[in-house]
Each structure stands twice: as C-alpha cells, then as structure tokens.
Amino acid sequence: METAFNKPKFSWQEYFSDKKKGGHRYSTEEFLFKEAREKLFHLRGGRSLLDFGCGAGELLIYYVPNYERIVGADFSSSMLFEAEKKMWQQNYKNVDLILADDETIWEKLSLPFDRITATAVVQYLTPQQIDAFIRHASEYLNEDGKIVFFDIIDPRLYSLWKMGWFSQNFKLWKTLPKTGFGLLRQTSAILKNRPRDIIGDAYSPYFIEQIAIDNGFKMEYVKSMYYEYRYHAILSRN
Template sequence: MSKPKNVWEEFFANRRSGGHRSSAEQFLSKEAKEKLFHLDGGKTLLDFGCGAGELLVYYAPEYEKLVGVDFSASMLDEASKKIRERNHGNIDLILADDKTIWGMLDSSFDRITAAGVIQYLTDEEIDKFIANASRHLNKGGKIVFFDVLDPRLYPLWKIGLFSRDAGCWKIFRKIGFEVLTIISAILKNRPKDILGYTHKPCTIEGIANKHGFDMEYVQSMYYEYKYHAIIS
C-alpha cells in the first residue's frame, strides 16, 4: 500500500459514522455488550479510534472514567453530540493519532481498547502501540484489539462466500470486481483495500509476547471475517 496513513486521514477527514455493519441502536447495543464481555471489568478505559462514539456511549455506564481518542475531528464532533445527548459526564475526547496520543495522557487505565482500528496500522506500528499502551496500563489491565481483519477469512467474505445467497455466478462477479478495484487502486496510487491491512493472530500474539503479555484469540460474533485480540 502506498502512503497509507495519509490516505486514511484523508478518508476519515469528513466522515461522521463508523464502519459498523448497522447503525441501528439495537445492533450497536448488542455489539457493545459483546465487547464489554471481553473487556471484563475495570474502572477506567481508553478507547483509541473511538470514531463517532457509537460504542463509547455504551461503555460509559460501566466505567468511572473514559477517554475517547480519534484523529478525525468530524468523528469526534459526532461523538461529542452523542455524549451530550446521553448526558455522560465521565467521558473526555482527545484529537490525536497513534503517535501523538501518549504524550497527551495524564493518567493510566485499566483497559485500553481499539475497535476496527488495528487494520490501519502496520505490524511495526502495532508493536509501537502495544509498547506505548503498556506504559499507560494499570497493574492487571488489558489491551483489547477488537475486530481485526482475519487474513484467512476476509478474502472469502469479500467474494461473498458467507452471503446467504452465495452462488458461483455471484462469486465470480465479486472476484472480477475485486480485481478491477485493485487495478484501479494501483493506477491511482491508492490503497488496494480501503479497509486496510489484515493481521495474522500469531503475528499480534508474537508482538504481545515480546512485550511480556499473553494473548487470547476470540472470533467476532458480529463480523465473521474478524477476530478479537485480548492482550493481558
């Protein structure tokens, strides 16, 4: 991929909603419950890449203090609206990215999480993220990467193999579309896949182990081509 971070920042610059399968409150509520189950307690939480706060506002009742971080001002504007609407006084928002956030924090956390974000980081950037996060993690805390693109399942999802109406003709059509998308991206010097990088569970586990953590791999309930990396 060419110049990924600049492209991601440009892509999200004016967006006002996250990449959830559905924006319906019923779906977001269920998705948040699954993630809260894996977060498994704690009193303070840092949500990196919180986007428009769709999940953050569901986390709020379960924590004493929360900090939401994102590099998109438009996303944080939407998150701020949601927070005011629900009258959550325990959430602070910070405009920052994976490099600048660590110098802006004045406290440590029981949980540091990122949902649908790690796909925009390279292996080297994930390594640095875990190293930095470990310095802001309370004893017994967890780093949880939600919804990481699984390189074993994501290609199958892209060609429609998990669709209810999957068929040979539809799969061939999707394969053709993906090939054209890749060619177009190369010609325009854009990322081949706007959803970012896939990461093998063993790769993230190896990085976690390097920094003295264990990692548990859990399949996502609501995205068949994604998994959660629970690092503790």
C-alpha cells in the same frame, strides 16, 4: 502534470477527516447496543478505559456507564464532534475526548488505565504502528490491565467473505467474475496510490500474537460475534 506515479500519498487521516460514522454493519441503536454488550463482556470490567479510535462514539456511549473514568481518542475532528454531541445529550461527565493519533495520544494522557481498547482501528495501522501502540499502551496500563483490539480483519476469512462464502446461496461459479473484478479494482487502486482495499489492512491472528509476545503479552483469540471475517485480540501481561 499528475500521473499515477506522482500522486500524493494516501492518508487515512485525510480519509477520516470528514467522516461521521464508524461503518458498523447496521447503524441502528439496537445493533450498536448488541455490539457494545459483546465488547463489554470481553473487556471484563476495569474502572478506567481508553477507547482509541473511538470515532463517533457509537460504542463509547455504551461503555461510559460501566466505567468511572473514560477517555476517547481519535484523529478525526468530525468523528470526535459526533462523539461529543452524544456525550452532551446524555450529560456524561466522566468522559474526556482527545484529538490525537497513535503517536501523539500518549503525551496527552496523565493517568494509566485498566483497559485500553480499539475497535476496527488496527486495520488502519502499519505493523510498526501496531508494535509501537502496544509498547506505549503497556506503559499506560495498570498492573492487571488488558489491551483489547476488537474486530481485526482476518485475511483468510475476509477473502472467503468477499467471495460470498458466508452467504446462504453461495455458488462457487458465481465467485469467478467477482474475483476478476476484485483484482481489477485492486490494480486500479494501486495505480491511483490508494490502499488496495478501502476497509484497510488485514492481519492474521498469528501475526498480531507475535507482536504481542514481543512486547511481553499473551494473546487470547476470540471470534467476532457480529462480523464473520473479524476477530478480537485480548492481550494481558505474561
């Protein structure tokens, strides 16, 4: 009999196995174009780019014309299929799409990159996976290269956002029932062996910076333009 204690372990790979969109705030081309433009500004050039966890290619499609060589990687075949359709439609020839996760991707790469990026992916990695990712990425990064993690969830801002702090008609007393329901939802998720929050894990900028420093990088913190509770971490070598 299946109980709360013997439920199979939750897997993000399984969760994403049939997804077709990256969960952007709006899925209109106008919004995605603006998001991509912000990201391209922070990527600050380079000629080759690896977009890890590229999903359905919603941002990747805007990166392609700006790079000579692009690789998109994701562990979800349904997401990659959507990305592939977008690349076909535009007849882009400088893109490789690879089905891989944060461990297997490295053995599938042959050349290093000027930029290695990941948008809204860090939240699905454990601290050990983030550390290993930076370590491996460092080996596949050209000398002046950068690792750019976009839209990491900031735990402090996320709590405020969930309470409605950033909404126009924020009232403290209205947050109490929400907070109560939130706690109930979290307890139920733990009992069902699911993550506490389906959006993934939040990591403070100081935590990510420490992992960056341990791997020989310095980190620039940038507030996300389109998500109040997220930030970008731009890593370059010391």
